[in-house]
Amino acid sequence: MGTYNIPRNLKGESRILYIFSVKSLITTAGGAMIGGIFFLLFSSIGLDTVGMVFLALFALIGFCIGAIKIPTLNGISFTKKIGGESIDEIILRYMKFKKNRRIYIDTKEEK
Numbered sequence: 001m002g003t004y005n006i007p008r009n010l011k012g013e014s015r016i017l018y019i020f021s022v023k024s025l026i027t028t029a030g031g032a033m034i035g036g037i038f039f040l041l042f043s044s045i046g047l048d049t050v051g052m053v054f055l056a057l058f059a060l061i062g063f064c065i066g067a068i069k070i071p072t073l074n075g076i077s078f079t080k081k082i083g084g085e086s087i088d089e090i091i092l093r094y095m096k097f098k099k100n101r102r103i104y105i106d107t108k109e110e111k
Helices: 022-044 048-067 077-082 087-100
Strands: none
Touching: 022 048, 048 087
8 A cells, every 4th residue: 555645735834923924024024124213213303103103114014015915907907917926026026127227129010
């Protein structure tokens, strides 16, 4: 008799604290570090509440970049091309495109 591996659903096993995947936890921490700089600046002039708002806002932006995927919407043309991709992948692709500074021209002629 041979042994057989039974496939299992591993989707939720890479989650930390239920809502954080490893990627979203890292981007949340990165956003919180940027927000922490603003917190230190505003707390030095006595505006602790404003600093905490900036800290939470940047942490939320970091979480959204790491966790949210672009939905495919038929009514909006550009979501057909990038639907289902993570926001961080789109940002990295845009940065690589800007770094190359190449201009791509479509040479096909439509009849």
